[in-house]
Amino acid sequence: xxxxxxxxxxxxxxxxxxxxxxxxxxxxxxxxxxxxxxxxxxxxxxxxxxxxxxxxxxxxxxxxxxxxxxxxxxxxxxxxxxxxxxxxxxxxxxxxxxxxxxxxxxxxxxxxxxxxxxxxxxxxxxxxxxxxxxxxxxxxxxxxxxxxxxxxxxxxxxxxxx
Amino acid sequence: xxxxxxxxxxxxxxxxxxxxxxxxxxxxxxxxxxxxxxxxxxxxxxxxxxxxxxxxxxxxxxxxxxxxx
Numbered sequence: 732x733x734x735x736x737x738x739x740x741x742x743x744x745x746x747x748x749x750x751x752x753x754x755x756x757x758x759x760x761x762x763x764x765x766x767x768x769x770x771x772x773x774x775x776x777x778x779x780x781x782x783x784x785x786x787x788x789x790x791x792x793x794x795x796x797x798x799x800x801x802x803x804x805x806x807x808x809x810x811x812x813x814x815x816x817x818x819x820x821x822x823x824x825x826x827x828x829x830x831x832x833x834x835x836x837x838x839x840x841x842x843x844x845x846x847x848x849x850x851x852x853x854x855x856x857x858x859x860x861x862x863x864x865x866x867x868x869x870x871x872x873x874x875x876x877x878x879x880x881x882x883x884x885x886x887x888x889x890x891x892x893x
Numbered sequence: 894x895x896x897x898x899x900x901x902x903x904x905x906x907x908x909x910x911x912x913x914x915x916x917x918x919x920x921x922x923x924x925x926x927x928x929x930x931x932x933x934x935x936x937x938x939x940x941x942x943x944x945x946x947x948x949x950x951x952x953x954x955x956x957x958x959x960x961x962x
Contacts, residue, residue, distance in 0.1 A: 732947035734940050738894055757943040758936050762927035764946035822947065846936040855936075860896035884908075890902045892894060892932045 735769055735849045740821070742851045744785035747773035749843045751830055751864070755856040756876065758846055760883055760892075763876060765817075766814045767823035771856075773836040774828050782826070789820040826841040832867025833860060835873040856882075894933055902929050 734754065745778055750758065772782055783805045791804040794816045800809070804817065813828040820839025830839050842860030845852050856864070862880050865873040887893065894902070906925040908936055909915035932937060 734947075735933055736946045738940075754943055757946075760928055760931040760939070762924065762931060764950070765943070766947045766950040779940060785926065791935075822896050832935050849937050878914070878918040878921040879923045879928070881914040882923055882925060884924075886905060887916040887934070888926055889905060890898045890932075892898055 732767060732768060734768060737821045737824065738848055738851055738853055740789075741770075741782075742853070744781050746781045746785055747775075747778050748782075749836070749839045749854040749856055751827065751856045752825070752859075753831040756880070758775075758848070758855045759776070759844075759858050759861065759888055760825075760887070761879055762878070767825055769838055771786065771826065771827050771830050772837040774810075774813075776806065776810070776831065779806040783809060786824075787815075788821060791817045791819045791824075794818045794823060804865075830864050832863040832865075846891055858887065902932070 738750075738879050739782065748770045749755075750768070752767075752769030753763055754768050758767065766880045772778060786804060793802050796802065804815070809815070809826075815826045817824045817826070829835050833839050833842055839856065839860070840854055842857055842863070843854040844857045846855045847853075858880055862877065862884065865877055865880065905915055906929050909919055909925065915925060931942075934942070
């Protein structure tokens with residue numbers, strides 16, 4: 732996973748995104764580790780074009796798909812789908828058009844904080860947003876992290892730490 | 894992190910109030926000291942830790958595949 736580089740590439744391309752999932756947890760202060768990066772992306776034509784162009788040099792392919800399956804991560808493909816789990820030269824990247832419990836990009840961005848990561852201001856899903864999305868997703872692996880996220884929320888609230 | 898924040902945080906981590914979310918998490922098995930340790934770092938430093946952690950996953954995965962072969 733090349734987190735700094737991936738963020739820089741998307742930011743430089745002007746892609747509108749929010750970091751969600753395990754990486755958002757880690758950036759917010761959780762001890763959770765993950766091996767892929769999850770993003771929620773804006774589904775405007777311009778953003779889908781920017782996203783596909785930004786990732787093109789990094790050979791995006793559908794993760795787990797049989798080798799040789801034709802796939803092109805272009806704006807048309809993105810517009811016809813919603814969520815994409817990709818393997819790329821930057822590592823495994825997931826792009827979600829919607830997040831359970833929150834909704835589309837606008838709602839997800841409204842539930843995010845701005846964090847400075849290597850000099851780049853990025854939207855990162857807030858602890859409260861993570862709690863909402865994990866609760867709504869409801870899978871055992873989502874529910875498992877809720878006690879930690881609730882504790883993190885309380886610790887931040889009582890200390891003013893970010 | 895200011896000294897006051899550090900003092901409050903340390904007290905909460907070491908003695909989470911009964912019934913609080915931190916007490917529930919501790920009971921669940923969450924290491925609260927790890928949360929405090931992460932909050933002492935900047936988001937950039939946390940991003941670096943995430944990348945390092947992912948690298949460990951990759952090494953473990955490669956070793957496991959090698960052992961299976």
